[in-house]
Amino acid sequence: MRRIAPIAALLIAAAAVPAVIAQPPASPPGTPDRSRVTAGTYAADPNHTMVVWEVDHLGFSNYTGIFGSVTGTLVLDPKNPAASKVDVTIPVAKVTTASAGLTAHLLREGKDGGKPDFFGPAPADARFVSTSVVVDEDGDEAKVAGNLTLNGVTKPVTLDVDFHGAGAMNGGKPTVGFEAETTIKRSDFGVSMGIPFVSDEVELKIHAAFEKQ
Structure with a gap:
């Protein structure tokens, strides 16, 4: 009985506490509904x-890398979408690939003081500003035209943009998402x-999420 009593007490205590089972949300917070x-x-x-960037490597395969930590602003007016504006900055120095050696090569100094093969050890941020x-x-x-500044050079670029979704993120902030593609x-x-x-x-394939300020 002495052994059974503690076990019984635990069972009674457990029964007294309502079970809380976390339920997943019925659907994602973002949906492809432009009215949102x-x-x-x-x-x-x-x-x-x-x-996400992709190049052909030696004619055998495509190789990809990523520029992340993108910052910037998007001005939206659903009633006048043509007036929308985007201005984003991409930190080239944070480029990443599946190969540590290749990532280092993209950011290494030029040999014997020469020009780097790619971006060099302290590349300036890239920037896209829509026009x-x-x-x-x-x-x-949408077709979003603008100026892309990369490696100190500015050229016109047009993005093919698809609306991905809208809704409210955790904390209630309205959020919109887009996919975009271009070739440079x-x-x-x-x-x-x-x-x-x-x-x-x-x-270039861009996956973008923007939170309302």
Whole structure:
């Protein structure tokens, strides 16, 4: 009985406390519903915004890397989407790849004081500033033209943008998300090492989330 009593007491105590089972949300907070987009100024979520780049390597495979920690602003007005503006900064120094050796190569100094093969050890941030926004009839795709500054060179670039979703993030902040694609020539920005063995054309895929301020 002495052994059974403590066990019984634990069972009684457990029964007295209501069981709390965490229930997952019924659906994600963001949905592809344009009516949920509200006007205002949004800030890029640096933890969930990235630029994925892809080049052809020796004709055998495509190789990808990521620029993360993107910051900047997006000004939206659903009633006048053509007036939307985006200004984002991409820290090139934080580039990452699947190979530690290649990542180091992208950021290493030039040999014997020469020009670096790629960006060098202290590259300036890249920046994209929009100049125009043209939205399609359905309202969920757009051509966003702007100026991209990379490696100290500024060139016009047009992004093909798809609306991904809108809703409220944790804490109630309205959030919007987009996907975008474009192709640039790295030689236009003074990054010519390895061409044509490593392709001059670089495909960029942008995954962007913005929180309303």
